[in-house]
Amino acid sequence: MKYKPTLAAIMAMAFAVPVMAADIPETELNVVGSIGILSMYKDMESPFWNETIKESSDGAIKANLKPFNELGFKGGELFSLVSNGTVQMAHQVLAYTSGSVPMNEATDLVGVVADVEAVHIAAKAFRDTHAEFLAKDHNIKLLGYGTYQSQVIYCRDAFTSIADMKGRKVRASGASQQVFIEHLGGSPIGMSFGEVPTAMANGTIDCAITGALSGYQAKWHEPANYISALPINHGVIAHIANMDWWNSVDPAAQAVIEAGLTDLEEKMFALAKTETTDGLACNSGGACAYGDAANMTLVPVTDADRALRTEAANVAVLPAYKERCGEECSAAWNATIGAAMGFTIN
Structure with a gap:
């Protein structure tokens, strides 16, 4: 008798895993x-x-x-x-x-x-x-x-708003962070992640931007006393x-x-x-699954901070990106990310 595969057999063959471990050299x-x-x-x-x-x-x-x-x-x-x-x-x-x-x-x-x-x-x-x-x-x-x-701002000395970055030396990684700090009136400093604690402790920098938890794990809370909850990027x-x-x-x-x-x-x-969330809590005395919580002062986010961040994007960050990246690159950004996020590079 000629073999006729059942529907179940056909489906099994159709959805069989295409790569088996035995097939991998x-x-x-x-x-x-x-x-x-x-x-x-x-x-x-x-x-x-x-x-x-x-x-x-x-x-x-x-x-x-x-x-x-x-x-x-x-x-x-x-x-x-x-x-x-x-x-x-x-x-x-x-x-x-x-x-x-x-x-x-x-x-x-x-x-x-x-x-x-x-x-x-x-x-x-x-x-x-x-x-x-x-x-x-x-x-x-x-x-x-x-x-x-989320990347947030750590500072040695007190601040209540991101506008207080004016006049401060701030470690910024990436071109748009640097443009952002310049827009706030600060001085962006290029520096590797591992150099930050010593640089902040000795006054080479006043503040630095990194991940909320990353900074805690690298003990940035030892030289820094204040942390903002506002995501920078x-x-x-x-x-x-x-x-x-x-x-x-x-x-x-x-x-x-x-x-x-x-x-x-x-x-x-x-x-x-x-x-x-965990990083902000670990830095500011909250419940911390990664070790003993530090006692940094958590700077609350205000509507003024959010508005200033958006202003910086439109007035400084996006124009600077276009200058670095060019017309074709900016057009591609507008058609993809810009369309998804509701921003336009003019």
């Missing part, structure tokens, strides 16, 4: 992660590469992961190292590259994205445009995004790979890595939402 890769002492690396990147990928591939994929700070990097140079193939894969903090590659800051301009949910909407709107740009101009494969929690990360190397990877291994990083993106954005 042995694959070893090197990945440079983000800052090793922070939860982005410890709770997200490290478990993903050391456990999830290994399990998803039945041990076929082995990742050698190190955070960039343990490798002696400052962070921004990773982008060019991935581009030229020196580094195979990296979790790149995009703000670190905003001076040399303005388009990389598109998803996280100060004043445009007011919370973590907005950042993810912006990233999704820009993903295809960004991926095409990275592939064409930088030989880089975009494999997803992540983000730190967030600190988007891109999961990137050298395109030539990526094209050499077996398609079955590619599929496992891409699926895993898609899931990791969702987890990173979900974590960032809770870490903003």
